[in-house]
Amino acid sequence: MAKNSTLTAHASSSAPPNQKGRASGCPFSAGLQQLRANSSEGLHIVPVEPAQQSLPPPDPPTWEGEIQYQFSAPYWIKDEEKRKRTGVWWQKKMLEYSADALDLFDYGSVKAQAKTIYDHLRSRSMPLTKDSSYYFPDVALEAFRLWANAGFPRKVGDPVEPKEIIPDPSRNPARIYRMRKDLLDLTPEEIQQFRAALDDVLKVGELDSKWQELGHLHADWCLHYQEATFFWHRAYLLYVEELIGMPIPYWNGFAEEASKTEPQFDKFVGIPPIFLEETYIHPNGEVRKNPLKYALARDGKSKDPEGGKYVSRFEVLTKPELRGTKEWNDKIKLFEKYQQQVAKALSMKTFSLPMNFDQNLPFGMPWANLPAFSDDQKDILYPDIVKQTFDGIFEQPHDNYHGWIGIDMADNSYTALDPLFLVMHCNLDRILASYLQTHPEITLTSNFPLRPFVDNSKSLEYDENREYLFTTIGDMARNTKALGYMYGPSKLTDRVPLLLTLGPSNTGSHCQQKETCPNTARWGVKSEAQASPSDTPAYNPRVIFPNLKCTTESYRICVFAENSASFDSTPTNPGFIGELVRLGMGPAGSYKNPARCTRNPDGIIRELVVPQGAVELLQDCEARLKVLVTEIGSGKDVSEEEQELIGGFKAYPVGLPRK
Numbered sequence: 001m002a003k004n005s006t007l008t009a010h011a012s013s014s015a016p017p018n019q020k021g022r023a024s025g026c027p028f029s030a031g032l033q034q035l036r037a038n039s040s041e042g043l044h045i046v047p048v049e050p051a052q053q054s055l056p057p058p059d060p061p062t063w064e065g066e067i068q069y070q071f072s073a074p075y076w077i078k079d080e081e082k083r084k085r086t087g088v089w090w091q092k093k094m095l096e097y098s099a100d101a102l103d104l105f106d107y108g109s110v111k112a113q114a115k116t117i118y119d120h121l122r123s124r125s126m127p128l129t130k131d132s133s134y135y136f137p138d139v140a141l142e143a144f145r146l147w148a149n150a151g152f153p154r155k156v157g158d159p160v161e162p163k164e165i166i167p168d169p170s171r172n173p174a175r176i177y178r179m180r181k182d183l184l185d186l187t188p189e190e191i192q193q194f195r196a197a198l199d200d201v202l203k204v205g206e207l208d209s210k211w212q213e214l215g216h217l218h219a220d221w222c223l224h225y226q227e228a229t230f231f232w233h234r235a236y237l238l239y240v241e242e243l244i245g246m247p248i249p250y251w252n253g254f255a256e257e258a259s260k261t262e263p264q265f266d267k268f269v270g271i272p273p274i275f276l277e278e279t280y281i282h283p284n285g286e287v288r289k290n291p292l293k294y295a296l297a298r299d300g301k302s303k304d305p306e307g308g309k310y311v312s313r314f315e316v317l318t319k320p321e322l323r324g325t326k327e328w329n330d331k332i333k334l335f336e337k338y339q340q341q342v343a344k345a346l347s348m349k350t351f352s353l354p355m356n357f358d359q360n361l362p363f364g365m366p367w368a369n370l371p372a373f374s375d376d377q378k379d380i381l382y383p384d385i386v387k388q389t390f391d392g393i394f395e396q397p398h399d400n401y402h403g404w405i406g407i408d409m410a411d412n413s414y415t416a417l418d419p420l421f422l423v424m425h426c427n428l429d430r431i432l433a434s435y436l437q438t439h440p441e442i443t444l445t446s447n448f449p450l451r452p453f454v455d456n457s458k459s460l461e462y463d464e465n466r467e468y469l470f471t472t473i474g475d476m477a478r479n480t481k482a483l484g485y486m487y488g489p490s491k492l493t494d495r496v497p498l499l500l501t502l503g504p505s506n507t508g509s510h511c512q513q514k515e516t517c518p519n520t521a522r523w524g525v526k527s528e529a530q531a532s533p534s535d536t537p538a539y540n541p542r543v544i545f546p547n548l549k550c551t552t553e554s555y556r557i558c559v560f561a562e563n564s565a566s567f568d569s570t571p572t573n574p575g576f577i578g579e580l581v582r583l584g585m586g587p588a589g590s591y592k593n594p595a596r597c598t599r600n601p602d603g604i605i606r607e608l609v610v611p612q613g614a615v616e617l618l619q620d621c622e623a624r625l626k627v628l629v630t631e632i633g634s635g636k637d638v639s640e641e642e643q644e645l646i647g648g649f650k651a652y653p654v655g656l657p658r659k
């Protein structure tokens with residue numbers, strides 16, 4: 001995420017000329033040289049050998065300084081009137097509802113329940129709101145935690161009694177998700193891996209295979225034209241991923257570019273090329289038939305009477321000489337219609353007709369039965385009663401996508417044998433995920449079983465008679481991350497923007513929450529080992545910010561090795577050194593605390609421990625730091641010039657071992 005608003009700090013570049021020789025351009029000594037240079041300007045630091053060097057901790061927040069105002073006048077609520085009203089409302093409601101008549105305006109009351117207050121605020125169970133801008137931002141939570149752990153100082157100058165009341169939440173283990181990528185984003189290795197899995201694990205070219213079983217599983221068990229439809233297909237995709245041990249990519253048929261016939265969109269339209277190529281090179285070096293094209297059809301016989309043993313698709317989409325003809329152009333333009341249908345589905349407030357919508361019908365009876373599809377399914381096939389629901393409308397473009405590809409894809413009994421089924425349904429699941437995440441209020445028939453999937457769709461039981469063991473609609477309606485996967489951003493432009501991260505984001509573009517940043521996840525990786533500071537006990541490599549002074553706004557500062565391959569603030573990025581929150585005093589008002597600002601005329605020092613991966617990068621004598629700053633309140637990037645104006649964003653590496 002390299003942006004223009006970067007600050008490059010290299011200690012030796014600003015060290016006095018007569019010290020440059022001693023620094024030799026290496027970060028270890030150069031950092032100390034710079035500290036010495038700074039100390040002559042009024043910053044009183046006595047440099048010692050790295051292992052013993054200890055820096056004074058910053059002052060903790062105080063109750064009178066800021067903590068009380070986080071409850072009575074929460075600064076992240078911009079409107080002043082609203083801010084005060086909110087504080088009074090919170091206090092009143094907690095007095096009424098909490099077990100011990102918690103008074104949020106009372107020092108003793110908040111202190112006594114600090115841990116549970118923090119936990120409720122952090123888990124967003126409080127405050128009760130649909131508007132995420134009311135939630136305590138990370139920076140306010142961190143101030144509260146530091147205050148508690150410093151012994152709840154009432155005012156500046158009170159003795160600090162460090163004790164861990166609230167543990168550091170960043171110690172929570174990182175979670176890694178399967179990331180379903182836009183197939184246009186796959187690397188050649190990922191494409192090869194996907195093809196090899198279809199070959200070796202599912203054996204798409206063999207009759208006695210898991211592939212054939214999957215095709216029959218879909219034909220015989222899939223649910224359609226009912227609330228369970230897209231949850232059943234979600235379960236199916238999860239089960240396939242469990243088999244192949246990697247995420248299924250999505251084919252974005254909801255992208256505007258995929259519906260355009262102008263030459264500049266040529267590589268985004270039609271069946272994706274990786275499904276049309278003849279061969280590929282298997283990881284063992286063999287040249288093999290491309291399994292994304294040559295997949296055995298149902299029982300080894302295509303639905304197409306003139307077809308052979310492999311799945312068939314419409315010629316207009318597979319014959320290169322038909323590209324650009326009127327027939328081709330008309331075909332491509334159909335996507336715009338499908339996309340408008342999907343957009344309409346997304347605009348519906350109601351998700352579905354409930355499974356028992358008609359008491360005169362057996363429970364679980366679908367509202368339609370369409371075993372085969374054209375590429376322009378008639379409206380009349382879909383009853384009026386479903387036309388006010390998300391999934392009722394969504395079924396029609398779903399059927400159209402099937403019918404568009406043809407010939408095996410257009411028949412429900414043959415369709416799952418075409419590998420396009422996986423990537424097409426993956427995209428529909430992405431759209432479903434967006435709908436579910438933006439509609440937390442919908443009600444579903446949670447306990448409805450999605451046979452034959454069991455164990456959160458990790459396995460199958462065809463002949464199970466204990467209904468309660470089956471995976472349910474409720475299981476599959478959870479946030480995708482609870483199910484172990486997430487969607488990477490699309491290369492193209494979705495017809496309407498999809499929202500695929502849930503919950504408040506008080507962080508700026510550079511420093512996304514670990515849990516929501518798509519780059520946290522790796523292709524096919526399920527666990528990770530994180531570098532720990534204890535890996536380098538002999539030295540104490542750190543990055544220090546020596547001149548932090550009082551600011552109005554709060555900032556999130558992400559620090560990277562400049563020679564890092566990426567600037568994603570994720571624990572899996574070895575070049576990411578860490579992030580620092582610089583607490584502002586808030587906008588001018590009664591709770592501004594100038595006393596705290598003036599105590600240290602030279603500012604304070606903050607430091608970050610450099611993880612092992614970054615130590616190696618910084619050992620390069622040319623290595624510099626890259627500092628990306630985001631203003632937390634507005635989420636805006638802070639440009640280099642603004643950083644200079646505000647001051648305190650210059651970082652220096654210290655304590656690095658020489659290479």
Ligand SMILES: [Cu+2]
Binds near residue numbers: 398
């Ligand atoms: Cu389908």
